Amino acid sequence: MRRCFWVGWVVVIGLLASSFTRAEEKESRKVWSPDVERIMSVGHEESQVMDHLDVLCNRIGPRLTGSDNLTNACEWVRDRFASFGINNAHLESWGEFPVGFNRGPWFGRVVEPEPRPLEFMTMAWSAGTKGTVRGKAVLAPKDQKELDEAKAKGTLAGSWLLLGRPSGASGPRPDPAFRRALRKELGGLKLAGIVAPSPSELLVTSGLHRITWDKLPTLPSVILVRKQFDELAAWLKDGKTVTLKFDIRNYFKKGPVVLYNVIADIPGTEWPHEYVIVGGHIDSWDGATGATDNGTGVATTLEAARILMKAGVKPKRTIRFMLWSGEEQGLLGSAAYVKAHKELTPKISAVLVQDGGTNYLCGIDATEAIFSDFEQVFDPIKALDAKKYPFAVRKVPGLTGDGSDHASFLAANVPGFIWLQSGVARYQRTHHTQFDTFDAAIPNHQKHSAMVVALGAYGIANLDHLLSRDNLRAPGGLAGNGRTLGVQLDETTVTELEDDSVAHTGGMKIDDEILKIDGTKVADGMEITRALRAGGAKKVVTVLREGKEIELNLSWEPPAAEKSKP
Numbered sequence: 365m366r367r368c369f370w371v372g373w374v375v376v377i378g379l380l381a382s383s384f385t386r387a388e389e390k391e392s393r394k395v396w397s398p399d400v401e402r403i404m405s406v407g408h409e410e411s412q413v414m415d416h417l418d419v420l421c422n423r424i425g426p427r428l429t430g431s432d433n434l435t436n437a438c439e440w441v442r443d444r445f446a447s448f449g450i451n452n453a454h455l456e457s458w459g460e461f462p463v464g465f466n467r468g469p470w471f472g473r474v475v476e477p478e479p480r481p482l483e484f485m486t487m488a489w490s491a492g493t494k495g496t497v498r499g500k501a502v503l504a505p506k507d508q509k510e511l512d513e514a515k516a517k518g519t520l521a522g523s524w525l526l527l528g529r530p531s532g533a534s535g536p537r538p539d540p541a542f543r544r545a546l547r548k549e550l551g552g553l554k555l556a557g558i559v560a561p562s563p564s565e566l567l568v569t570s571g572l573h574r575i576t577w578d579k580l581p582t583l584p585s586v587i588l589v590r591k592q593f594d595e596l597a598a599w600l601k602d603g604k605t606v607t608l609k610f611d612i613r614n615y616f617k618k619g620p621v622v623l624y625n626v627i628a629d630i631p632g633t634e635w636p637h638e639y640v641i642v643g644g645h646i647d648s649w650d651g652a653t654g655a656t657d658n659g660t661g662v663a664t665t666l667e668a669a670r671i672l673m674k675a676g677v678k679p680k681r682t683i684r685f686m687l688w689s690g691e692e693q694g695l696l697g698s699a700a701y702v703k704a705h706k707e708l709t710p711k712i713s714a715v716l717v718q719d720g721g722t723n724y725l726c727g728i729d730a731t732e733a734i735f736s737d738f739e740q741v742f743d744p745i746k747a748l749d750a751k752k753y754p755f756a757v758r759k760v761p762g763l764t765g766d767g768s769d770h771a772s773f774l775a776a777n778v779p780g781f782i783w784l785q786s787g788v789a790r791y792q793r794t795h796h797t798q799f800d801t802f803d804a805a806i807p808n809h810q811k812h813s814a815m816v817v818a819l820g821a822y823g824i825a826n827l828d829h830l831l832s833r834d835n836l837r838a839p840g841g842l843a844g845n846g847r848t849l850g851v852q853l854d855e856t857t858v859t860e861l862e863d864d865s866v867a868h869t870g871g872m873k874i875d876d877e878i879l880k881i882d883g884t885k886v887a888d889g890m891e892i893t894r895a896l897r898a899g900g901a902k903k904v905v906t907v908l909r910e911g912k913e914i915e916l917n918l919s920w921e922p923p924a925a926e927k928s929k930p
């Protein structure tokens with residue numbers, strides 16, 4: 365009884381407090397146009413943003429470019445747009461991959477000396493096992509003598525070869541020349557597969573997609589969390605017998621596999637042939653389910669479309685919702701779209717991309733010439749739950765194109781933006797890793813961000829002019845998150861090289877050891893990526909080849925014809 369009494373009072377006090385804040389809010393905030401008010405109320409009251417994300421991650425799953433899942437996701441998203449009443453939603457093909465790749469389940473266990481499950485991944489477009497493969501774990505030979513002995517005794521055939529240096533290992537590192545020689549022999553050793561350590565507790569998926577059907581990878585290559593790799597190595601050092609069992613269902617599919625962007629328009633009433641594009645990439649890496657990279661951006665794009673349709677607003681310009689694929693392989697879908705639709709680029713007022721995970725959208729960059737338009741457009745957003753979710757327009761000397769598909773548009777002189785994001789989520793821990801699953805998304809952030817996208821798109825579509833192109837791009841050139849070499853590395857040594865990749869075109873070869881980028885020494889894959897993505901689109905890469913240092917000139921610059929005025 366007493367408890368009920370107290371609960372009753374708490375409820376009454378709660379109601380008083382909330383009606384008070386609501387009244388206060390109404391008094392202090394402007395009343396917006398009926399359209400803006402409707403967008404806000406639809407977004408607030410009936411959000412479906414987490415449902416979109418749930419289907420994408422948990423029913424469809426990871427969405428690697430070139431996988432059946434990605435095609436399923438594109439079709440599902442198209443149908444979802446149609447279910448909101450958008451009758452022009454469609455897929456537009458932008459290219460093909462020679463070989464498709466689908467991932468089934470994967471598991472691995474220690475059988476002896478102490479049974480336990482293993483936490484590991486394999487790269488996209490790499491070989492799996494054919495069923496369960498059980499074998500002894502062996503430490504990789506350290507020099508030619510050890511290799512010759514192992515071959516003579518036949519200890520390597522059928523084994524899982526531990527290739528890599530355990531944490532805290534003492535003694536000299538294996539000679540790089542021997543490592544290269546060993547790599548060359550791996551295919552002929554009849555191994556069950558290779559087991560290498562991850563750099564940290566994070567299992568980061570990537571992979572090279574330019575493989576051919578007649579030369580498919582055959583040797584399973586497991587990346588095991590470092591802690592477990594160290595444990596296996598320690599057991600072997602102690603002379604224990606270690607038996608492992610892996611079942612890794614990686615399936616290649618004979619191509620060509622056709623690849624798509626998804627497009628859906630709310631047509632403009634006054635200038636239907638002018639556009640505001642909102643979107644993000646729909647593809648993901650496939651070590652988890654691509655929740656924060658970039659299911660979250662797809663979900664807010666869908667939800668923004670639903671909100672605008674449900675609110676029944678009629679924008680003056682066309683709002684085009686776009687979900688690109690091939691982003692993770694170097695912004696392929698968006699770049700191909702820009703290339704195929706050059707005539708559209710002068711008519712695109714803005715491209716707004718979300719690709720930074722689940723933190724809430726907290727701001728946007730603007731050049732001097734765009735700033736006052738954005739102050740006007742984002743005025744209602746600044747008032748939207750301002751205490752919890754502040755929003756600011758940030759004045760910058762020029763846009764840099766850092767991060768995602770907007771860079772493809774910016775390269776064609778279209779104002780391309782990536783939302784700034786803020787909050788408690790740790791994007792670096794989830795994106796591309798085993799932790800990128802549905803539970804990483806923050807529902808309240810997602811709901812708020814979808815409203816920001818809807819209001820931003822609507823506001824820009826209704827300005828009486830296109831956004832200015834004056835001094836659009838940063839003087840130092842575009843930043844290059846889309847820059848990839850097209851190589852697979854073992855530490856800093858190139859072990860695989862894609863045809864037609866930037867590395868291949870620039871003269872890089874398998875077994876090159878990358879020493880410096882623009883004169884600065886690099887020690888690992890992370891440092892290489894960071895150095896490539898900073899600054900201008902041309903790099904001098906110093907490699908060690910057969911004992912000699914060679915300088916290679918690599919370039920990510922678009923062909924001269926596609927360059928717009930500086």
Ligand SMILES: [Zn+2]
Nearest residue numbers: 645657658719
């Ligand atoms: Zn992304």
